[in-house]
Amino acid sequence: MSLFHPPSWFPPQLAFLWPLVWVQVLMLRAEIRAAYGRGVKYHWSLTPNLRVYLYSIDWIPGQGAGREGLMPRAHPSDRLAAACDGRAAVPAYLSNPANSAHTGAPAPLQAVMAVLDAVCRDGVARMSLPLPDT
Incomplete structure (x- = not known):
């Protein structure tokens, strides 16, 4: 040949x-x-x-x-590894337990997180929202 x-x-x-x-x-x-x-x-x-x-x-x-060098890695990139093991599903400001007051988050996000904390704690947000039009 x-x-x-x-x-x-x-x-x-x-x-x-x-x-x-x-x-x-x-x-x-x-x-x-x-x-x-x-x-x-x-x-x-x-x-x-x-x-x-x-x-x-x-x-x-x-x-x-x-x-x-011939053995394949478990994941070709760190971002894909984070997506597969669940690290990418939770934002960094929520995954840090020391940051429970959400001080590292931007100002609009702090307000949203405060409302979510109130909902989780009391079951109802203490806000006055207008009723929907029916």
């Missing part, structure tokens, strides 16, 4: 497209060697559209564990 000699299983009517497949095979080989080193056994295959994809990588006993 080389650039001008496709493997025996390759269809002869597609032999003129073999150089395009060969380039993909070389790129896959370069990626495998960069990630796992030389000598790692791997298998590739073709889609009906002649796209090369990695079918499997054989693990041989005695090979070391995968490199640390």
Whole structure:
């Protein structure tokens, strides 16, 4: 198998497209060697559209564990990690128990938080709101 000699299983009517497949095979080989080193056994295959994809990588006993850079992180970013574990659901001024008086919040937000505190404490806000038009 080389650039001008496709493997025996390759269809002869597609032999003129073999150089395009060969380039993909070389790129896959370069990626495998960069990630796992030389000598790692791997298998590739073709889609009906002649796209090369990695079918499997054989693990041989005695090979070391995968490199640390190849192991995926739990979350690709801190913002996504905060969204998944619930830290992003609660604003920072509410998550700080020392800030119970809401002194760090902006002035309009302090007023809203005071009303919410009154509702949570008494069950009813002590405000005089007009009745809705019916």
